Amino acid sequence: MIKLPEVGLAAAERFALDMLVDLARLVPAAPTFDVVSLELRDHPPRDLRGWVAAGWGIEVGDGIVRIPRGVLHAVIDVAGAAAEQRASERDRYSRVPASANPLVREGLERDPIVQRAALALQTATRKAAGRRAFRTVAAWPDGRRWAAAFxxxxxxxxxxPAFTALRLVELAAKRAFGRISRVAASAFGSLGFDPVFQGVTGVLNQEASARIHSTWFILCGTPTLKTVRAGDLTYRPESSKARGILAQVRAGGHEIGLHGSFATLEDHGAFAEQRRRLEGIAGAPVRGIRQHYVRIHPGVTEHAMTAAGFIYDTTFGFPDRNGFRLGVADVVPRWDAERNQRIAIDEAPFTWMDRALSKYRGVEDPAAWSRDALELAATAREVGGLWVGLWHPNLTPALGFPDAPPAYGATIAGVLAESPFVAPLDTLAEWRRARRAVRATAIRPDGSVELEAAVAAPSPFQLRLEDGAGKPAEAAR
Ligand SMILES: [Zn+2]
Structure with missing residues (x-):
């Protein structure tokens, strides 16, 4: 538990502090409680590496922790994406390039440093508590210490066949002749079959045997020659083939989300239109979104997503490298730096994408992609966070990717070996929203804590507190 300053914070500082407290799993308590208080202190500014080296400048006293105001500004820049919102650079897809990301600039994108700052705050608060009551909220459902989403x-x-041809051109440019002949052999062997359906079925079978549920993002616009040539919309979601895939995905108990087409970036009304259309086809609520080609204008596009009724976005990964674009392996709220206000949508940044290494780093061995996935999963586990992996079901030998399906199997097995809580992203976002809203309302004479859960945890899970030793304590009713 922790008492937060009630006055003297700018809106952005309040947003950053609330985010740190949430990531630290500390429970906010009323000012009258005999628990640790948090104070802000002034400190000369530092760059991110400087803050990391200085342990974020957090000071511990008896019943008090002090955190530099400058740390809150770093949190807003990185996790609030304020630095990306200030950047004027755009790449050919109108994206803020990775080179404008503050973590990439300092070579820190593989480390969720904002979450580490929050954990340092948690440790400092535990130390400062002494005999005072101390509680954190349990990180994930079922007593799990970290989470993963596929x-x-x-x-x-x-x-x-057009996609296979494009991929052959890419492989030829890389002079990967061994792979070219294997792709060609698979593609010819697939004539008369449907490698797309085989790819989807293969992924679904792997997930069914691992007993996990995933999230599928579906493009939902009407393709034209122009969208096809741009690599934007290439299929009609109402086609019998797309409907067949959706039915299979739904039958497996997986979540359906919208893959926002290029048009959504400028035409914000398209979000609601595509969402409604997809709900009609899928026959299920669509609550999450990820932009095709990671096309998002930070601080702007999230407003349109919120207005269209999405509860979470999962676009904030890098298109050309793997890592933690917002400095967190977790679900965090969004910030509009220009209007200086919170945006009412959650972000579950994706950590790892199959194609990041092959398309942009020249690494064509799928086993190496899988090793990278597991390295980042280990980092997410270290901070008790969430790893979000992105695997394209079209990565099959006939479509240009020999050895890819077994690499996805190895990724699933490697992640599950470390016992995360695995669920579709809507469940994880809902859990985090409920966990973030937990408040301590009283400390009873016997030292136990009364908690209030303003938002219900997704059924059948229960919000819980943990004591200073990390042992289960009170549960929400
Ligand atoms: Zn896409």
Whole structure:
């Protein structure tokens, strides 16, 4: 538990402090409680590496922790994406390039440093508590210490030989002749079959045997020659083939989300239109979104997503490298730096994408992609956070990717070996929203704590507190 300053914070500082307290799993308590108080202190500014080296400048006293105001500004810049919102650079897809990200600039994108700052705050608060009551909220459902989400973007449904041809051109440019002949052999062997459907079925079978549920992001617009040539919309979601895939995904108990097409970036009304259309086809609520080609204008696009009724976005990963774009392996709220206000949508940044290494780093061995996935999963586990993996179901030998399906199997097995809580992203976002809203309302004479859960945890899970030793304590009713 922790008492937070009630006055003297700018809106952005309040947002950053609330985020740190949430990531630290500390329970906010009323000012009358005999628990640790948090105070802000002034400190000369530092760069991110400087703050990391200085342990974020957090000071511990008896019943008090002090955190530099400058740390809150760093949190807003990185996790609030304020630095990206100030950047004027754009790449050919109108994206803020990774080179404008403050973590990439300091070579820190593989480390969720904002979450580590929050954990340092948790440790300092535990130390400062002494004999005072101390509680954290349990991180994830079922007593799990970290979480993982497996996600898929359905980019390819129709015209599969064209995708194979494009991939052969890419492999030829890389002089990967061994792979070219294997792709060609698989593609010819697939004539008369449907490698797209085989790819989807393969992923679904792997997940069914691992007993996990994933999230599938589906493009939902009407393709034209222009969208096809741009690599944007290439299939009609109402086609019998797309409907067949959706039915299979739904039958497996997986979540359906929207893969926002290029049009959504400028035409914000398209979000609601595509969402409604997808709900009609899928016959299920669509609560999450990820932008095709990671096309998002930070601080702007999230407003339109919120207005269209999405509860979470999962676009904030890097298109060209793997890592933690917002400095967190977790679900965090969004910030509009220009209007200086919170945006009412949660972000579950994706950590790792199959194609990041092959398309942009020249690494064509799928086993190496999988090793990278597991390295980042280990980091997410270290901070008790969430790892979000993105695997494209079209990565099959006939579509240009020999050895890819077994690499996805190895990724699932490697992640599950470390016992995360695995669920579709809507469940994880809902859990985090409920966990963030837990408040301590009283400390009873016997030292036990009364808690209030303003938001219900997703059924059948229960919010819990943990004591200073991390042992289960009170549960929400
Ligand atoms: Zn896509």
């Amino acid at each position: 996600t898929h973007d359905l980019d390819v449904v129709s015209w599969w």
